[in-house]
Amino acid sequence: MKLIYKGKTKDVYSLGENEVLLKFKDDVTGTDGVFDPGANTVGLTIEGVGKSGLRMTKHFFELLEANNIATHYVSADLNEVSMTVKEADVLGKGLEVICRYRAVGSFYRRYAAYCEEAQKLDALVEVTIKDDERGDPVISEDTLAMLGILTNDAYQEVKALTQNICGLIKSELAKKGLDLYDIKLEFGRNKTTGEIMLIDEISGGNMRVYKDGKYIVPLELERYFLG
Template sequence: MELKYKGKTKDVYSLGGNEVLLKFKDDVTGENGVFDPGANSVGLTIEGVGRSGLRMTKHFFELLKTKEVPSHYVSADLDDVSMVVREAVPFGKGLEVICRFRAVGSFYRRYGAYLEQGQRLNSLVEITIKDDERGDPTISKDTLSELNVLTEAEYEALKQLTKTICGYIKEELATKGLELYDIKLEFGRDKETNDIILIDEISGGNMRVYKGDQYIEPLVLEKEFFKA
């Protein structure tokens, strides 16, 4: 296999035929040795975190496949800690799409003058651009269109797709007594068909989940979700 890209938490290998292999690593983002899924640099290595993330990712992508949600997912190998996916082209230099069901985290810090912490939100969608140097700023529909990253029609399609996907994930977590507060997704265009598809991973590091009033740490979430 040809190494295409070394990422912070995954390495990407070319398989040919419009497919690539994602090799999950035990490196996690954080600062000063403390795990932080929102950080922009690798902070530490935790044994087993790669497999944990892949196990949840496999579960949710296979769930979404039954719902006919377009994604890059082909297959996953938990023993090899790897996933085969269709190759995708990012929007611009990369976008992150956040769906919020509760006012917490950075959303509450920005808008706390207008709502209470933990207040319910109606599947509110925000988009940020991937830019470590500028702190991954949020970006509006008009700006995305002006910069030729997304057309207005593509923005609306992406927003609706995000709401649909996150609704399925929220419902699935609820079957285990878990509540999804917010989640970060990534999308791209299928390199072969140019269709908008869900990419990257769906794991504890991408979501904020509670059980009652208790926040469930990303590394604990997999065990809580899959326990009998």
């Protein structure tokens, strides 16, 4: 295998035949040792969080596959803590799409003058540019189109996919008494077909989930959710 990229929470290897291997790590994003799915730096290492994230990712990607939603998922190996996926071209130089059901995290910090903390939001979608140097700025639909990153039609497709995907994830978590506050997704284009599809992972490391009003850290979330 050829190493393509060393990421914050995963390393990426080429497998050939338009497939890549994602090797999950025990690192999570955050600041000053506190987990934050919206942070652009590794904040701490939690033993076992890589396998935990992969277990949840496998579960959710298979759920989406059963609902005919296009993803890059091919298979997962829990023993090797790795996932085989279809190769994808990222949107622009990399975008993150956040679906928000509650006003927390960076959203609350930005708009605290206009909302209460944990105020309910109706599957509100935000897009940020993956740019560590500039603090992953939020970008509007008009700006995405004007700068040639994403057409208006493609943005609307990504938004609809995000709300559909996150609705399924939220409902699945609710079955275990878990309340999804927000979640960060990534999309790319299938290298061979050009189709927009969900990429990256779906785990406790990129979502905020609460139970009975109490925040659940990623490793505990997987235990609550999958048992």
